[in-house]
Amino acid sequence: xxxxxxxGIIGAGDMGSKMAEVLRKNDYSxxxxxxxxxxxxxxxxxxGFETSTSLADFAKRLRASSLQITVLTMVLPDAxxxxxxxxxxxxLSKGDxxxxxxxxTEDYSKANAALLKPKGINYxxxxxxxxxxxxxxxxxxxxxxxxxxxxxxxFERVEGIFKALSGAxxxxxxxxxEYRYGYVGKLGAAEAAKAIHNIAAYAKWVIDAExxxxxxxxxxxxxxxxxxxxxxxxxxxxxxxxxSGFMESILRAHNDGKLSADADATxxxxxxxxxFGVEQAQKMGVSLTGTKAVLDNYPExxxxxxxxxxAAKKLLTGH
Numbered sequence: 039x040x041x042x043x044x045x046g047i048i049g050a051g052d053m054g055s056k057m058a059e060v061l062r063k064n065d066y067s068x069x070x071x072x073x074x075x076x077x078x079x080x081x082x083x084x085x086g087f088e089t090s091t092s093l094a095d096f097a098k099r100l101r102a103s104s105l106q107i108t109v110l111t112m113v114l115p116d117a118x119x120x121x122x123x124x125x126x127x128x129x130l131s132k133g134d135x136x137x138x139x140x141x142x143t144e145d146y147s148k149a150n151a152a153l154l155k156p157k158g159i160n161y162x163x164x165x166x167x168x169x170x171x172x173x174x175x176x177x178x179x180x181x182x183x184x185x186x187x188x189x190x191x192x193f194e195r196v197e198g199i200f201k202a203l204s205g206a207x208x209x210x211x212x213x214x215x216e217y218r219y220g221y222v223g224k225l226g227a228a229e230a231a232k233a234i235h236n237i238a239a240y241a242k243w244v245i246d247a248e249x250x251x252x253x254x255x256x257x258x259x260x261x262x263x264x265x266x267x268x269x270x271x272x273x274x275x276x277x278x279x280x281x282s283g284f285m286e287s288i289l290r291a292h293n294d295g296k297l298s299a300d301a302d303a304t305x306x307x308x309x310x311x312x313x314f315g316v317e318q319a320q321k322m323g324v325s326l327t328g329t330k331a332v333l334d335n336y337p338e339x340x341x342x343x344x345x346x347x348x349a350a351k352k353l354l355t356g357h
Contacts, residue, residue, distance in 0.1 A: 044069065045199060046100045046109040048122070049140075050077035054112035056170035057139070057203055062086045063174065064202035067103070071096040093122070097129035106133045108196050110164070114140045123150050132158030135196055139164045144226045151188070151225055162188035163225055164200065165232035167239070173205035183235060184219035187228035193221045244328035249274065252315075255322045287350035296349040303341035306348055308333060 043066055047058050050072035058068045058081070069088045072078050081087040090096040100107040107130070113122070123136070130136065136159060138147055151161040168182030184204040186193050193200075197219075204218035222231050250271060257265045274280055291297050316333065319326050339347065 043067070043198070044100060044103050044107070046071065046096060046107065047112060048072075048096075048109060048126075049112035050081075051112065053139075053166070053170065054110075055080065056174065057110065057112065058087070060170050060173050060205075061199065061202055064198075066199075066202070069096060069099045093125055094129060097126070106131075106135070108135045108137065108199065110137045110139050110199070112139045115142050115146055123153065127154055127157060127159060130154075130157070130159045133160070135160040135162065135192055137162045137164050137196070137199070139166060141165075141232075142229075144229045147187075147225050147229070160189060160192040161225075162186055162192055162196070163228045164203075165228040165235075166203070167232060167235040170203065173203065182218060185222045185228040185231040185235070186219065187221070187223050187225050187231075190221050241328075241332070245332065246280075248324070248326050248329050252319050252322075252324050252326070255319070255324045259322045284350055287353040288346055290353050291346070291349040294353075296353075297346060301345040302348055303345045304348075305337055305339055305344050306351070308336055 045061055045066050046069045047054050047061075048071045050058070050070050054070070054072075055077065058070050061068050067086050067088075068081075069090065070078060070081055071090050071093060073091060075091055078089040078091070081089050088099050090099060097107070100109070109126070109130070111123070126136070136150070136154060138150060138161070142163075147161070147163045154161050163186065165185040165187075166182055167185065170182065173182060182204050184200045186200055200219040201217065222228055253265075253267050253270050253274075256263075257267050288297075312333065316326060316330060
């Protein structure tokens with residue numbers, strides 16, 4: 039990645055400001071635009087940062103150091119920001135790239151791309167799963183999943199930005215597919231991937247929270263066991279079947295050809311231990327509403343879901 043390559047960020051809210059910090063940490067120079075001065079104070083007089091409350095001045099600062107500029111927008115489309123892309127398009131030139139990073143819709147992305155295309159301005163959609171705060175933490179394995187759609191050649195040209203924002207780290211011997219960012223298809227693909235990301239994350243979070251409630255309830259109902267709740271939670275947080283290991287196992291099963299149409303599609307059965315655990319939780323007054331809804335629907339899994347579940351579980355647990 040070229041050192042001190044300059045990137046513009048529109049929007050200095052929680053996400054935009056932290057992304058600016060991430061890019062600067064990765065040796066980018068950053069020009070930050072925000073409509074109000076208050077949110078720009080945090081960047082004042084800091085090396086590698088420039089700020090502006092004027093779109094025209096913002097574009098001028100970017101153009102001063104590069105023939106082709108890259109702008110990342112992190113503002114939601116609403117009544118106050120309506121027309122911003124139209125206004126910005128008059129300040130960008132052929133070969134420049136606009137990356138839409140807010141939680142906007144597929145229709146919004148396609149409308150912007152259509153607006154910019156006649157002028158030769160590139161447009162990419164970035165869907166960000168996670169938070170830049172995690173990327174900024176030193177020594178953490180956490181990061182963000184960055185889904186990018188649009189023109190693949192344009193993606194490859196500015197790929198370093200997504201790599202930085204994902205928190206990806208180059209590890210000798212690891213393929214690029216191990217990183218936390220990637221090109222997922224044409225416009226519309228990033229929004230679809232992020233929706234799937236949210237379904238998986240929000241469903242799991244509820245179950246994880248209920249599992250934690252059960253840890254504390256068990257401590258209260260079995261005081262004689264002197265359960266160390268902190269240690270139990272630590273081990274749960276590091277247990278491969280509970281962390282991201284399952285999705286990684288689905289990927290492995292896919293790559294190993296274990297998800298073919300003729301794979302075992304019989305409905306997976308709950309272990310007696312799981313059933314006993316749910317019964318005990320209910321006796322302690324822990325409803326496990328979300329968990330029980332998932333477990334109650336095990337018999338209703340589609341054949342395809344059953345194939346995926348069983349192949350991944352076999353790889354992860356050995357049975």
